[in-house]
Amino acid sequence: LPEPLGFKPPSGRDVLLKNDVIAALMSAGVPVERG
Numbered sequence: 001l002p003e004p005l006g007f008k009p010p011s012g013r014d015v016l017l018k019n020d021v022i023a024a025l026m027s028a029g030v031p032v033e034r035g
């Protein structure tokens with residue numbers, strides 16, 4: 001994982017990457033908070 005969930009990425013590309021990470025965690029059954 002890059003940074004703790006909830007960090008503010010500087011670019012839209014990082015936002016998409018974070019969304020992919022969140023989706024992967026959710027599919028793995030990890031509880032995540034969606035900002």
